[in-house]
Amino acid sequence: DPPRPSPGDTAVLAGLYGPAEAKLSKELPDRTALEVLLRPKVGLPGVLERSREQQLRQTCEAVVLGVLHPRTAITLVLQVLSDAGSLLSCCLNAACMGLLDAGLPLCSLFCGVTCALSPDGTITLDPTARQEQDARAVLTFAIDSRERKVLLSTTKGSCSVEEVRGAGGARGRGAPRRGAGPTPLCLPQMQQCLVAAQRAADTIFQFYRDSLQRRYSKS
Amino acid sequence: QYVPVKGDHVIGIVTAKAGDVFKLDVGGSEPAALSYLAFEGATKRNRPNVQVGDLIYGQFLVANKDMEPEMVCIDSSGKSSGMGIIGQDGFLFKVSLGLIRKLLAPKCEIIQELSQLYPFELVLGMNGRIWVKAKTVQQTLIIVNILEACEYMTAEQRRQALAKFLGK
Numbered sequence: 017d018p019p020r021p022s023p024g025d026t027a028v029l030a031g032l033y034g035p036a037e038a039k040l041s042k043e044l045p046d047r048t049a050l051e052v053l054l055r056p057k058v059g060l061p062g063v064l065e066r067s068r069e070q071q072l073r074q075t076c077e078a079v080v081l082g083v084l085h086p087r088t089a090i091t092l093v094l095q096v097l098s099d100a101g102s103l104l105s106c107c108l109n110a111a112c113m114g115l116l117d118a119g120l121p122l123c124s125l126f127c128g129v130t131c132a133l134s135p136d137g138t139i140t141l142d143p144t145a146r147q148e149q150d151a152r153a154v155l156t157f158a159i160d161s162r163e164r165k166v167l168l169s170t171t172k173g174s175c176s177v178e179e180v181r182g183a184g185g186a187r188g189r190g191a192p193r194r195g196a197g198p199t200p201l202c203l204p205q206m207q208q209c210l211v212a213a214q215r216a217a218d219t220i221f222q223f224y225r226d227s228l229q230r231r232y233s234k235s
Numbered sequence: 236q237y238v239p240v241k242g243d244h245v246i247g248i249v250t251a252k253a254g255d256v257f258k259l260d261v262g263g264s265e266p267a268a269l270s271y272l273a274f275e276g277a278t279k280r281n282r283p284n285v286q287v288g289d290l291i292y293g294q295f296l297v298a299n300k301d302m303e304p305e306m307v308c309i310d311s312s313g314k315s316s317g318m319g320i321i322g323q324d325g326f327l328f329k330v331s332l333g334l335i336r337k338l339l340a341p342k343c344e345i346i347q348e349l350s351q352l353y354p355f356e357l358v359l360g361m362n363g364r365i366w367v368k369a370k371t372v373q374q375t376l377i378i379v380n381i382l383e384a385c386e387y388m389t390a391e392q393r394r395q396a397l398a399k400f401l402g403k
Binding site: 088 | 236265266300
């Protein structure tokens with residue numbers, strides 16, 4: 017009987033298949049063809065799911081040693097059981113645990129952390145749906161386990177590209193740049209979110225370690 | 236999942252006959268190929284009697300990540316040395332790759348203790364497949380259950396379980 021998540025939690029079920037024989041149209045001659053399918057809780061998968069699938073696929077391809085299994089296909093199916101906020105980071109964590117459980121060769125692990133930046137500047141990790149809505153910007157990072165480097169970074173919020181680049185020039189000063197467009201996200205704040213996410217990643221990697229220990233100690 | 240390695244002895248299930256070559260499912264990412272001439276005493280006139288669904292115990296001649304794996308049922312000197320089609324009856328089941336390696340270690344305690352229970356035939360495939368045949372179906376199933384449970388039982392628990400059967 018699988019453990020049921022308590023109501024109000026974000027839960028994603030991950031199923032991993034492969035390396036299996038790939039269709040001729042899909043097979044790559046030198047590496048494995050990784051495919052991610054994200055199924056929402058209700059309704060058919062739409063454009064948002066497709067974009068998430070590509071983001072997850074690129075993150076997974078960065079860690080899976082695909083060159084060891086050329087001309088094969090690995091399929092990762094993620095089913096959203098409930099969504100109470102921070103869905104993308106939950107999918108990232110489920111994907112990594114799926115890869116671990118399947119025993120695929122990986123060069124490192126990764127975890128997903130979501131940060132919500134509120135209008136007054138406070139950073140909230142793993143925000144609820146309500147907190148995500150009220151926030152000025154929501155950032156999701158996929159952090160790798162070896163050097164805590166960033167594998168994926170998604171930002172949703174009022175932020176114009178010029179301001180991010182411009183803030184890059186003013187990095188040393190740490191003062192937010194003024195400019196045209198809606199409330200800009202200045203780079204120091206983004207870096208603060210990243211640092212907070214990297215610290216949170218330690219807890220998640222410890223959780224991976226504990227789960228695996230429990231799994232392999234007794235049936 | 237099992238990854239084919241050259242020289243490994245595995246149990247394959249015949250899935251197709253394509254002309255002169257049999258396709259075997261070995262639990263890897265693609266089916267392995269087995270030529271009909273790769274049996275002891277096989278010639279173009281004297282073909283082995285292999286049907287779809289048969290179990291074959293053979294070893295890998297070619298197994299790397301870039302090519303389709305190829306199997307043979309003879310060794311380098313042309314003798315079958317226990318390889319070939321596995322007979323009728325018996326029971327095929329899957330265990331983890333780690334347990335197979337434990338069972339294949341020399342002087343494995345589990346096998347020695349089981350052999351005191353009933354006489355039986357045992358074929359171990361490195362791909363995690365085990366084939367067992369004992370005199371009756373019941374004995375076969377008992378051995379299957381004990382082997383599957385050996386994954387998680389300590390030596391002490393195993394001896395207790397076997398003592399129960401020996402007592403009966």
